[in-house]
Amino acid sequence: MAASFRFLILENTIQTEVPISGMQSKIDDIILIGNIELHIYASDWKLHKHEQDKKYNNVILHVVFFNDEPVLNLPTLELNGRIPAVLLDKYEAMMLSQKSLICENLVDTIDEFTFKNWKERLVIRRMESQRKS
Numbered sequence: 001m002a003a004s005f006r007f008l009i010l011e012n013t014i015q016t017e018v019p020i021s022g023m024q025s026k027i028d029d030i031i032l033i034g035n036i037e038l039h040i041y042a043s044d045w046k047l048h049k050h051e052q053d054k055k056y057n058n059v060i061l062h063v064v065f066f067n068d069e070p071v072l073n074l075p076t077l078e079l080n081g082r083i084p085a086v087l088l089d090k091y092e093a094m095m096l097s098q099k100s101l102i103c104e105n106l107v108d109t110i111d112e113f114t115f116k117n118w119k120e121r122l123v124i125r126r127m128e129s130q131r132k133s
Contacts, residue, residue, distance in 0.1 A: 034060035042076060043069035 035058055039045065042064040050056040051071075062071050067078040094102040107115075 032060040034058040036061045036063055039064045040066065041069070042067045042071060042078075045069075045071045045074075 035056075037045070037050065037056065037059045039062070041047075042062065044064075045051065045062065046069065050059075059074060062074050062076040063079065064076060065079050067076055067080070070076060090106075094106075099105075110118075
């Protein structure tokens with residue numbers, strides 16, 4: 001039986017290419033700071049030879065869709081069975097789309113309040129990033 005734990009992202013300070021870096025997380029009562037690595041299959045960790053690459057020594061969570069081969073000493077979050085089928089269907093439709101903006105047909109499904117708040121958050125994030133530069 002797989003070990004269970006409670007995982008909470010406390011702060012995401014930096015987002016870069018995979019692995020996602022600058023994560024501050026809490027597993028049970030332990031606060032961890034480090035990176036999160038994303039894969040479709042857990043076995044991709046070994047396939048990509050991450051265990052031989054020191055850049056991956058501070059990975060605190062391995063997020064996978066299929067946990068086919070657990071990585072030793074690394075908490076793993078398997079998403080398979082946790083994502084509603086309707087979202088997976090939407091994702092597949094967007095990925096198969098031939099449009100230049102794959103979500104353009106979904107814009108009309110967003111209510112005006114949510115769309116306006118999203119645009120305001122984008123402006124705030126942009127201003128904050130310019131202030132930090």
